[in-house]
Amino acid sequence: MVLINWSKAQDTTAIPEIPGIEQSLFPQQFSFKMATVSTPDLKQSEAYIATVAMFAVFGSTKEEKIFLRLPAVWRELWSEFAEDKKNQADAADRAAIKELRTMIRQKQDRELEDGVLLQGAFRGRASQRASKDSGDDTSLDRTNAHTLPPEHYQKIWHDKSSTPRFQAMLVSSTVVFPNPTCGLNC
Secondary structure, X not given: OEEEEOOOOOOOOOOOOOOOEEEEEEOOEEEEEEOOXXXXXXXHHHHXXXXXXXXXXXXXXXXXXXXXXXXXXXXXXXXXXXXXXHHHHHHHHHXXXXXXXXXXXXXXXXXXXXXXXXXXXXXXXXHHHHXXXXXXXXXXXXXXXXXXXXXXXXXXXXXXXXXXXXXXXXXXXXXXXXXXXXXXXX
């Protein structure tokens, strides 16, 4: 077991979790104890737990190259700890990205359910710009888009404007403007 007493309070959030080691972290005292790890003799136990404590304290700081001063066996142990720490950080990053992707998918699904048409409006813009730059005439595509009867567009407007969300938006965005003929005194 290694007990480290600090004269000033230390940040305990940067201390990594090390398998087989019980850690007690307080702002002015760190304690590391071998729980499920053992070594053949007392000197190896002392060296092992000292390496663990050193990794916990210096493994996340600018002085992480301090392990180069250790004997080869303990440098390998340090490298194992560093690899485990990297794997834990990578797993946490993957979980965060997965959660973000889930949130984005949920938002896209809600927007599609609410009738937001922006996604389709922006699809293919890059290919249209590329074809304009290459000299292709896209005016034929534009004329075909306007061949639908006005009733079609009126039905789309009616469907969108009759949704509860649209009605709520109308109520929340109603603004009273002053009468321009009598100024602000009306």
